Amino acid sequence: MAATLESKLYEAAEEGNVTVLLELIRQDRLLLDRVLVNYAVETPLHVAAMLGHTDFVREIVQRKPEFIKQVDSKGSSPLHSASAKGYVEVVRALLDVDPDMCLSVDGEERNPLHLAAMKGQVEVLKELVRVRPRAARVTVALGETILHSCVKYGQFEALRLLVEVMNDHEIVNAKDDYGMSILHLAVAYKQIETIKFLISGTGIEVNGLNANGLTALDVLAQSRRGLKDFEMAESLRDAGALKVAEISYLGPRIVPSRSETTPGFAQDVAAKEYHRVEKTLKKEDWFMRKRDSLMVVASLMATMAFQAGLTPPGGLIADGSRSYYSQYLAFNTISFIASMSIILLLVIGNPFKRRLFIWLMTLIVWVAISSMSLTYRISLLVSTPKAQQLRVPRVLEFAIMVWLGVMALLLFTHTIRLIKEENASPLPKVRFMNAN
Numbered sequence: 001m002a003a004t005l006e007s008k009l010y011e012a013a014e015e016g017n018v019t020v021l022l023e024l025i026r027q028d029r030l031l032l033d034r035v036l037v038n039y040a041v042e043t044p045l046h047v048a049a050m051l052g053h054t055d056f057v058r059e060i061v062q063r064k065p066e067f068i069k070q071v072d073s074k075g076s077s078p079l080h081s082a083s084a085k086g087y088v089e090v091v092r093a094l095l096d097v098d099p100d101m102c103l104s105v106d107g108e109e110r111n112p113l114h115l116a117a118m119k120g121q122v123e124v125l126k127e128l129v130r131v132r133p134r135a136a137r138v139t140v141a142l143g144e145t146i147l148h149s150c151v152k153y154g155q156f157e158a159l160r161l162l163v164e165v166m167n168d169h170e171i172v173n174a175k176d177d178y179g180m181s182i183l184h185l186a187v188a189y190k191q192i193e194t195i196k197f198l199i200s201g202t203g204i205e206v207n208g209l210n211a212n213g214l215t216a217l218d219v220l221a222q223s224r225r226g227l228k229d230f231e232m233a234e235s236l237r238d239a240g241a242l243k244v245a246e247i248s249y250l251g252p253r254i255v256p257s258r259s260e261t262t263p264g265f266a267q268d269v270a271a272k273e274y275h276r277v278e279k280t281l282k283k284e285d286w287f288m289r290k291r292d293s294l295m296v297v298a299s300l301m302a303t304m305a306f307q308a309g310l311t312p313p314g315g316l317i318a319d320g321s322r323s324y325y326s327q328y329l330a331f332n333t334i335s336f337i338a339s340m341s342i343i344l345l346l347v348i349g350n351p352f353k354r355r356l357f358i359w360l361m362t363l364i365v366w367v368a369i370s371s372m373s374l375t376y377r378i379s380l381l382v383s384t385p386k387a388q389q390l391r392v393p394r395v396l397e398f399a400i401m402v403w404l405g406v407m408a409l410l411l412f413t414h415t416i417r418l419i420k421e422e423n424a425s426p427l428p429k430v431r432f433m434n435a436n
Helices: 002-015 018-027 031-038 044-051 054-063 065-069 078-085 088-097 099-103 112-119 122-131 133-137 146-152 156-166 182-188 192-198 216-222 229-238 244-250 265-310 322-348 354-383 392-423
Strands: none
Touching (some): 002 018, 002 031, 018 054, 044 088, 065 078, 065 088, 078 122, 099 122, 112 156, 133 156, 146 156, 182 192, 182 216
């Protein structure tokens, strides 16, 4: 009989049927006590809280408040369940009886605030933090804070709420057992919105180091390339973020604090020196990106030229086309050698001045692309049907001439710019190790 009543009690909890609950208690006044002793997986209060049945929850906790402290097979309390599902009224009903349940932890050391943060339940978070603010400071496995959980599960609104409500620089800059701050994590997870929020006045240390001795900018450089990388790098740079190698060069005395504005001549000199060197380092970073782009382009052109040399268009070596084949082979070889020269120069390093090196790379790229366009012209001339042989050459000649003219103009403009910059004041010499 008792087992049947307990089964009906769980069914009533699933439906949130308070009338059935009261009838069952009338039939057996010790029914709730029996459930407290005999339940194996979860209590009816867990079921009602998980499903958001507020009236049912209030009726049970009013009669048996001890149900609130009972945990299920995973160590979760009813408040854990209600918080994870976002049932604000159920959470309030449970907190009215025992606010300290905010501090209870489940089998994975998470309290109800952690679950609400992981699930993005902002309204529940507001209620829980209001009742027990210190529960938001409890760390979980591997030293992660509740802010780490927000970033890890991509809950930006929850993160923003907690940062604004707690207003504590210490927890904002807290690190897990791997030395990862929430800024490190946001960069690793490519969360551009979170990054911009953190560097906009939360007191986050943009140049903090993780256990591997890497800053957030280093983490970005070593992560898998993505479409948002440039925007993230620019945002971090604007906030004063540096790589470890750059910090080593600048030294601790040259980097002014972003949170302190102590007046004085020494501080002004340090700030000016910092911004001067920071500007130079941004140019260094631009050069590194330009070098990577050139390596990709040169590798692609070298592959195309190699393949074109091994498999020329059909009919190119046929009788009557030997002159075309000689031109095709010459231009294709020039493009191949120019591309390989770019790769070689990028691999062995920069033996020239920075501006001269960029100009030399531009000249070689101009030669490689122009030769490849002429190779393309010959391929089309050979493979064009006889019916179109009078019309196609004219179109090709015009297109190639326009293309070469544009390329020559760009090269000329680039050369003039190089000469002007050489006559201008030189850049400060900056030496630092390659962080990559």
